[in-house]
Structures are given as C-alpha cells and as structure tokens.
Amino acid sequence: MTYMANRDHQRAYFSFFSTYDNHVTTDPKQMVVPIDDHGFHRGDGVFEAIKWVGNKVWLLDPHLSRLEKSCDKIKISLPLSVIDTKKKIEELVAVSKVPQGIIRVFVTRGPGSFGISPYESTASQMYIVTTELKDWSIDRVQKGVAIRKSDIIPKKGLFAQVKSLNYLPNVLMKKEAIDSGFDFAFGLGENGEVLESSTENVGFIKDNTIVTPLFDSTLRGTSLIRLTELLPKNSEIIWQQRIFSYQELINADEVFLVGTTLDVMPVTRIDDIAKPQTEKSLWLRGLLKTDQT
Structure with a gap:
C-alpha cells in the first residue's frame, strides 16, 4: 500500500x-x-x-x-x-x-x-x-502578544550572529512558548540580560527612548535597522542599543517585538505581568507598514 x-x-x-x-x-x-x-x-x-x-x-x-x-x-x-x-x-x-x-x-x-x-x-x-504571508488582523495587533522568559539556553557568539540552518534552540523556544500558553518566548544571557525571541528582535520604550539589545549576542535584524532609519529626524524619540535586564524590560513603558513577518508587534503581557500601553509601538508599526508600500 x-x-x-x-x-x-x-x-x-x-x-x-x-x-x-x-x-x-x-x-x-x-x-x-x-x-x-x-x-x-x-x-x-x-x-x-x-x-x-x-x-x-x-x-x-x-x-x-x-x-x-x-x-x-x-x-x-x-x-x-x-x-x-x-x-x-x-x-x-x-x-x-x-x-x-x-x-x-x-x-x-x-x-x-x-x-x-x-x-x-x-x-x-x-x-x-x-x-504565503499571513497577515495579523488589526484586532489581533491591537490586542498584542504575550511573551515569557525562556528556559532554553540561547545561541552565543558567531552562532547568534549568523542566520544559519541550525535553529533547534529557536524551535524549542517557540514550542516552549506555545505549550505554556504564550505567543513567543525570549532568551536571557548568562548574566540575565535580555537577548532575542525565537525569530524576532525584542525592544522596549521608556519615556522617549527605544532600547534594544546589542548585536554581539543577537541577530542583526534588518527590520529593526530599517525601523531606526525611519524615525523622524529631530524627533524626541531616540534609539539606544545596550545591555538591559529582565527587570528593566518589566519596568518599561512599552515592550515590542520586531521582525520581517511580524513587523512591530506590541507586547501586552510578560509572564504574569500586564503591559497594556501600546500607543508608541503601534506608531512604530505604522512606520514599517508605510515603508513597505
């Protein structure tokens, strides 16, 4: 048969x-x-x-x-x-x-x-x-996504910087998120610093500063780089790359993910902590969407 x-x-x-x-x-x-x-x-x-x-x-x-x-x-x-x-x-x-x-x-x-x-x-x-490109509905984007800390050991050095076909840690991170009722999971470094999600860069907004991790331990995201280029000149909003902790992420005004298929996605829950504010993240999403047309 x-x-x-x-x-x-x-x-x-x-x-x-x-x-x-x-x-x-x-x-x-x-x-x-x-x-x-x-x-x-x-x-x-x-x-x-x-x-x-x-x-x-x-x-x-x-x-x-x-x-x-x-x-x-x-x-x-x-x-x-x-x-x-x-x-x-x-x-x-x-x-x-x-x-x-x-x-x-x-x-x-x-x-x-x-x-x-x-x-x-x-x-x-x-x-x-x-x-196929699967679009997120407007309602789903406005609802935002839930993310969690991952227990999976993230890739380091060269293996974090190269977009290779070795994606087992990323796969297990995504599985971990779904199995525990979350949309995405993100990794932490050896010293507790926030790194990246399974296929997305992680960022937060505090006051008027957009903060993302350094590229020495994460992939150099093309969508993230383009987003920073689209920020209006002489704007109050600035971009900063640096090491930051899980606690600093929790204390941010807004948190978001950014990637090719996701664009900018507001995060409205981190583990058991609600993050209802999404206004600036949605504005950032609009910058990318306009740039694509």
Whole structure:
C-alpha cells in the first residue's frame, strides 16, 4: 500500500528555484532538496526570509548583504552572484502571481555525502521558495502578544550572529512558548540580560527612548535597522542599543517585538505581568507598514 501524506499545506508554496536542478517550478511536488545535502542533514547552511508587498520586495539589498556575510562567516561560497540572485527572486515573485508573500533563500554546503566533513560536499547550492504571508488582523495587533522568559539556553557568539540552518534552540523556544500558553518566548544571557525571541528582535520604550539589545549576542535584524532609519529626524524619540535586564524590560513603558513577518508587534503581557500601553509601538508599526508600500 502506498501512503501519501496530506499536502494541503503546500498550497501556500507558490514558486521554487534550485541551483541543483537549475529550474523554476510552481508545482510543490517538484520543490525538492537532495537528501544528502549537508544543509538538510547537518544544518550546514544559512538563509534569509524576505517580504514582498505588491511589486516591492522590501529590504532586498540588506537581506542579501546579510546572506553574503553569513556565507562568509561559515565559509560557504554563494552559488549565484547577488545580481543573479536578485533576478531569480524577481522571476519567482512574478510567476507566483500573488500580491504579497515571503521569499525564503537558502544557501547550503550542498550534497555529496552523509558525513559531517564540509569537504565531502560537491558544491554549494541555493534554494529559493516563495510562500504565503499571513497577515495579523488589526484586532489581533491591537490586542498584542504575550511573551515569557525562556528556559532554553540561547545561541552565543558567531552562532547568534549568523542566520544559519541550525535553529533547534529557536524551535524549542517557540514550542516552549506555545505549550505554556504564550505567543513567543525570549532568551536571557548568562548574566540575565535580555537577548532575542525565537525569530524576532525584542525592544522596549521608556519615556522617549527605544532600547534594544546589542548585536554581539543577537541577530542583526534588518527590520529593526530599517525601523531606526525611519524615525523622524529631530524627533524626541531616540534609539539606544545596550545591555538591559529582565527587570528593566518589566519596568518599561512599552515592550515590542520586531521582525520581517511580524513587523512591530506590541507586547501586552510578560509572564504574569500586564503591559497594556501600546500607543508608541503601534506608531512604530505604522512606520514599517508605510515603508513597505
């Protein structure tokens, strides 16, 4: 008897390109990766998630720049030039025929063996897939999200700064949040400093200062960087990067998460503590939304 898994979820996958097969397809059954690719069985690779709205691919250059830097840090060569990668992304967005979505670009060490040695791979590969972008409703955004401290040990140093395919700590952090009735969880460093969520940067607002963690222990978020660039010149609101504690987060006027798929999301509960104030966080969200159109 032949068993086929339910593939209804694949309706949210619109288009795909692989340097391994050098073809573009809109058939989810053809969106495949070699099983001996080291990106699959060793997590040996990097990725980016990029949003498009209408005809605009948002922050494409910063994302591809970070992809290049991630590849350089783990010594993987890009299979396509940045220019050719841009062209392929534009092609995939066009054939997807949907008004918005997420472009996921993966660069792996490539196939060649099931061993751990990176030198057993034949060549690095790139896989690009366009997928559905799930918008949060206005009511859900205004309600905000609940976050909790995580018991999962966060990634450190290079592993925190590279957007790699080694996401097991992030996966367990997200599972921990959902299993305990929260939307997101965030990590704490060795000295109790706040780091980041499973896939989002964490920030808070106190008086007129936006505070986020240093990038030496967190991923350099493209959405966060863009948000700081959009702050009005000569505004009373300023951005500050520094180490801060859990208690300082609790005592903030407002707390928010920021990321590509989430934009800016107000946090209205941290563990068992309510944080009802969201006015400035919603204003920050509006800055990103306007920039995407």
